[in-house]
Amino acid sequence: MRRADEIREAFLRYFEAQGHTRVPSASLVPAGDPTLLFTNAGMVQFKDVFLGLEQRSYRRAVTVQKCMRVSGKHNDLENVGPSPGHHTFFEMLGNFSFGDYFKRDAVRFAWELTTETLGIPPDRLVQTVLAGDDEAVAAWAAVGIPPDRIVRMREATNFWMMGDIGPCGPTSELHFDWGEAACTCGRPDCGEALDNGCARWLEIWNLVFMQFDQAADGTRTPLPRPGVDTGMGLERIVSVIQGVPSNYETDLFLPLLDHIQALLKHTPAQRAQHAVAYRVLADHGRAMTFLVADGVVPDNEGRGYVLRMIMRRAILFARRAGARAPVLASVADAVVSRMRGAYPDLASHQPFIREVVGAEEERFHQTLDAGLGRLDDLIAETRRRGEAVLPGADVFRLYDTYGFPRDLTRDVAREHGLEIDEAGFDSEKTRQQERSREAGAFQSDARHRGAYAALRGAGVSSEFVGYETFEASGRVVALLRAGEQVETAAAGDDVEVVCDQTPFYAEAGGQVGDTGEIRTPGGVVAVTDTQRPVPGLVVHRGRVTGKVRVGEPARLVVDASRRWDIMRNHTATHLLHRALREILGEHARQAGSRVAPDRLRFDFLHLRPVSPDERARLEARVNEQVLAVLPVRTEVMAYKDALASGAVALFDEKYGDSVRVVAIDGYSRELCGGTHVRSTAEIGLFMIVSESSVGSGIRRIEALTGRAAVGRAQAIDAALREAAGVLRVSAEEVPDRLRQLAGRTRALEAEVVSARVREAAPDLDAAVRAAPEVGGVRVVGIVTSGSDQAALRALGDRIKPRLGSGVIVAASSTNGRIEVVVMATAGAVARGAEAGKVVAALNRRLGTRGGGRPELAQAGGGDPALLDAVMADLPQLVREALGAP
Secondary structure, three states, rough: OOOOHHHHHHHHHHHHHHHEEOOOOOOOOOOOOOOOOOOOHHHHHHHHHHOOOOOOOEEEEEEEEEEEEOOOOOHHHHOOOOOOOOOOOOEEEHHHEEEOOOOHHHHHHHHHHHHHHHOOHHHHHEEEEOOOOOOHHHHHHHHHOOHHHEEOOOHHHEEEEEOOOOOEEEEEEEEEEEOHHHHOOOOOOOOOOOOOOOEEEEEEEEEEEEEEEEOOOOEEEEEEEEEEEEEEEEEHHHHHHHHOHHHHHHHOOHHHHHHHHHHHHHHHHHHOHHHHHHHHHHHHHHHHHHHHOOOOOOOOOHHHHHHHHHHHHHHHHHOOOOOOOOOOOHHHHHHHHOOOOOHHHHHHHHHHHHHHHHHHHHHHHHHHHHHHHHHHHHHHHHOOOOEEEHHHHHHHHHHHHHHOOOOHHHHHHHHHEEEEEEHHHHHHHHHHHHOOOOOOOOOHHHOOOOHHHHHHHHHOOOOOOOOOOOEEEEEEEEEOOOEEEEEEEEEEEEEEEOEEOOOEOOOOEEOOOOOOOEEOOOOOEEEEEEEEEEEOOOEEEEEEEEEEOOOEEOOOOOOOOHHHHHHHHHHHHHHHHHHHHHHHHOOOOOOEEEHHHHHHHEEEEEOOOOHHHHHHHHHHHHHHHHHHEEEEEEEEHHHHHHHHHOOOOOOOOOOOEEEEEEEEEOOOOEOOOOOOOOOHHHHHOEEEEEEEEEEEOOEEEEEHHHHHHHEEEEHHHHHHHHHHHHHHHOOOHHHHHHHEEEEEHHHHHHHHHHHHHHHHOOOHHHHHHHEEEEEOOEEEEEEEEEEOOHHHHHHHHHHHHHOOOOEEEEEEOOOOOOEEEOOOOOOOHOOOOOOHHHHHHHHHHOOOOHHHHOOEEEEEEEOOOHHHHHHHHHHHHHHHHOOOO
């Protein structure tokens, strides 16, 4: 059997032999492209090339691209598992032509590779073209396909567009025929209606011919340099070559399925019984492993939210298949073992992947019982209403809040003789997708950059000369006002100025753009920002004094003092990045940065807060390098050579064939196009001012250097001396004196709380004696007025020793909201009356929000008008927690 790794490599080598450059896979996180949630096709990294905004050193490329698709008609999460061919993560094989070859060669390459290199019998392949595309028909005829065997299709299936406007063109598809026995449509024209979803036909390769440029009014004009963009799913072609109808039966997945079986200790019969769960675990295991390796961590929005939903779905299916212990970290290990040959970086990220996955699985298990409890309540409520269908909105809430897949909720409902409102669920899901739609089209981006693309198309470009100088002479080659090209700009106009060369650094890589002045014979432009909207074009934004004309000579002067502050901060981020990886671990990779003149901001991957000791060590380590007077050198080299030299590349940055390496002598080496000091000594001083969380698994450090750091140190020293004066101690004695005062304050606060407790419930013994008993558990409920959570906890602490086995619910109405504290003794917890369960029941009745542990839980908010009635029904709530009728 030909292995998937061999097929992947055969594809790459075939196209290399045809003059294509092998280009590494881009990250799953699109670099510099806010229009995409994930990289979802091989052409994503070449988008600017197809748009004419970027040029590469090659005109033919071949890639195997990591892809993620989690939405759309054929990529809904619910299809993954039940379907033998749907995936979230997959590999896309692709060959590309940027104004080089076109249809005839693209077709020839596809035919040779499939029938000769891969050995697929020609009579098992069917070709489709867009109806009327005679050029594509002729291309297939040239390789021996009779025109009457080529299936003509509509634009709905065989025309591709990058967006509502921009490059587009007809497509030609290759379909594999599994044979008449695989037919599921039963139609006599099955062989001619390849878009009817019949299982007999498997689309294996899509050839896109970028031929036209579509305008906003729908008109299409031929592109001056048409291109080719093809895509073939590795998982599909492997299933064909290995002769299995399901992707999960290929050697890409079988090792994962075998590992899952060993993990669950299943027999072959049990494995077959839980086939859907196995597929979900294998597919989602691949997705989560690659996403975390590319710097995505679970979160409540964006990419992190998708990762969290994928992981929670996998956890739930693992639980249905019998897993009672965490499994995802082990599945991730199996993915790394299977895929590390093609993606070696997986192995280096494996410890962090395990940590992220393990922490998320543990977190979800803590909320899983609450979700299952909510589902039980939903079933009970539906039955009480005498209905047989769970409302779609509630089913979607289970999906969105707790990560419960619809099919899981459906199965549980059917076990109780109920169905779910499928249409209502779909409606709620559609509404959510409209609120946070994955912008898969490039139309807004293309429109926004249309004026700049026109300039580049006319040969206008800018050369950056600002690495060594803050001033340069140039010529004004373009002016834009309100997005339109103009020849002259007058006083007061807000303009964008393009010069043939410039010392102004355009915002990139986290470093802000330069400011300064552009002086011409007739006027001055006060530059407030510098941007590079498309590759090769630097745009200076500012306001005109006097008059500025296209063609005039110009003197461009950067605000040197501001640039020096920026350079200090930028070099400091490199030192900080290296120090983070030294002290916290190699997983602490950069996840974002902002290098401004007043401060630097550095985001990095780490699951826990940085401790005070770690923070001090980081600051000290950076300042060690500052005092070491290390030279900072730059070098331009090939991307592959830079990586081989040990330079660090950032996962969310886009790199060309040649890259600039910034090396801080013997300490740090990174790919970077930004501006830097010549020696670490020029940083002066490095000071961390804050460390915080900006999302699950992502921490942020803000720091100062140079003048800002010195100013901060002086301000802190002045504040310390002022505090010492107020406290009448020396500066060195201030911390001890503050600790003494804080201790006395806490003691006074405790006395106040005790007094409030005594006032709220003077006779606790009487309350305990009057407490009803439910299933061997005594239930004490006390309502006070104006008590906060601290006072309610103190009240519970005084009652708890008086109970043998009991539950205490202390509640208060204050400031228009409810405060609730629930405590359960060890005896009550042993009988099933857990504080968390009781507070969950209270939340449903009162509208409060909160939770906690089996022994202690608390909640707040809700409607105070409901409090007395609910507290009167406490015995029933505890009875429900015990599972008693």
